[in-house]
Amino acid sequence: MSVGYVSVQWNRHKRIYDACVAGGIVLYLGVFFAAGKALYTGRNAISGEILAMRALATCAFLMLNVILCIGPLARLDRRFLPLLYNRRHLGVATFLVALAHAAIAIGFYHGFGNVNPFVALLTSNTNFTSLSAFPYQTLGLFALLILFLMAATSHDFWLKNLGAPAWKRLHMLVYIAYGLLVMHVALGILQTQRSPWLASLVGVGVVIVATLHLIAGQRERRHDERGSQLSPRAGEEWVDVGAVDDIADQRGSTVTVGAGERIALFRYNGCVSATTNVCAHQGGPLGEGKIIDGCITCPWHGWQYRPADGRSPPPFAEKIHTYRVRVVGRRIQVDPTPLPPGTAVEPARVEEVQSA
Amino acid sequence: MPGLILLGASIYATVGTLFGAGFVLRGVERVDPAALGAPWTFRILILPGVIALWPLMAWRWWCAPRTRGAA
Known part of the structure; x- marks a missing residue:
């Protein structure tokens, strides 16, 4: 609440929440990396850079799915409210993980030539009309820009100075970022992977997010429909x-x-x-x-x-x-x-x- | 074309960074009195947002009452 600004309004709950988020990210990356090294050996071995890129990418995408599920889950069941309490920190953490993925990807794929890596990213593939060769990295770049804008304006200072409606609208861009990322991941899988399990996992995530939003939205609509039948009798105010x-x-x-x-x-x-x-x-x-x-x-x-x-x-x-x-x-x-x-x-x- | 987009983005970010440094040191207290005496960690935290939205914040700073934050 607004009296004077501090960097982060820490309390015990937020510290535990953030420790769980940080611990979860480190654990996920560690397990992904170890499993990747153990499963892919010899001729199938994957370089450290690519493994790190994939670990960070899947981690960020998973976190974004979790973030989008928290809202409807909290509306459907109060026991999920503690997850909502510090969702902004989870959002900032998601941006940082995605940024690390992007930094490695741009450096690895575009950082060794004479052309500026960002120019190379935008110009190396211009097959915008082909699904099988679509430059999916560009979609990821735009999604990252949206995640940056959201992370950069996550402090209460922005909520107050942009105004709650504008701030809310700005942060609803997360759904556009999610759509871009789903296409980024799906096209990336389509162009580089043969195994169907990764595409299936992405599909399951999208279905869960969409279903939870539909159920929560329907419940809210029913509530409002019941209310629309209530109105004061003629000549009465109560x-x-x-x-x-x-x-x-x-x-x-x-x-x-x-x-x-x-x-x-x-x-x-x-x-x-x-x-x-x-x-x-x-x-x-x-x-x-x-x-x-x-x-x-x-x-x-x-x-x-x-x-x-x-x-x-x-x-x-x-x-x-x-x-x-x-x-x-x-x-x-x-x-x-x-x-x-x-x-x-x-x-x-x-x-x-x-x-x- | 991509070169031009990047040039535009670089200019926007450079101007935003220069403006942002001044804003978090002086302007923020004029725009929002609740920022009076706020710690430097708060100012660093809002800096990326100021760089991203610097035209808006420049307008807010310009319109802010001159007496605010003078105390």
Whole structure:
């Protein structure tokens, strides 16, 4: 949250996350290299440079597949949320691995002539109309440029100064980078490999990424369709959005009213409050978070807001929209007109049912 | 043609690097007061992005209020 910038907002969770990422990369590269040396010997032996290139390439591609799966997995199952928490570091690590692959590839294939290696990369193969001879390296170069742009703008400074919508759009370029990389890898395999298993693995990765996105997207669409049936009765401003007992204590829930934005409801300390579902940080789903230390806590990166006024606790200054809310019997009713960010709203009191 | 593209990219990156050095030392605090007193590691971390997006950041620096960051 924004008070003053630091290079990295380290905490225990992030250190463990980064250690796992770094350890995983080193382990993968080591196993790939050792297996390559052990399996391909004699006349079939592969040079160290090519083995390193392939190890780094497959590692980066695998990491990108994992990154793209984390989002939909976290939407489908909350247990994946810890992976989402530090996904940006995973993205930067992916770029660095891809950069190492590109550096070795450009040096190995284009670095020994009189022509600038980058000029050689762009001019040595211009068969753009042939699938079997397509210059797939160019696709990898463009994908690397996108990954660079994303890694370079991953700090919160950029999120704040580009604005969340522009930052989000910029980082959605990852799907274009993924498409370019799938073609880069597929054409590379087509032109240099005979074995079908590598192509199959790429296909499996693409199918998993696409399927998870479709399932998560369909679930979100169903949620919004249910919400579109909710709207205030003529002459009334309140909408019945569900039962108090549907929300666990110190937890949140999400509703959509009409065609409006999603509203997050929170039950805590015998009260119910309503805010926008969109976190001011990266648009995380606040309603899927919980109340920690009396504050709504975003499940993505832990940004916090007070439920009664939508303001971050001091010294932070972020504000989100709040909504008027009341409880009638055991039903929650919301006025779906958003109030200006940071507007204080009296929480609705809930009469707790006494167990016998 | 590839030579021209590379020349253009090199000029863009060179100007971006020169601008970026000035921006992370002075301009960033004018554009975003939250960067006041930020450590040098933060400035190095944002430098590649400034080099990549230097026309935008130059515009932001130009438009930033003159009094910001003067404290």
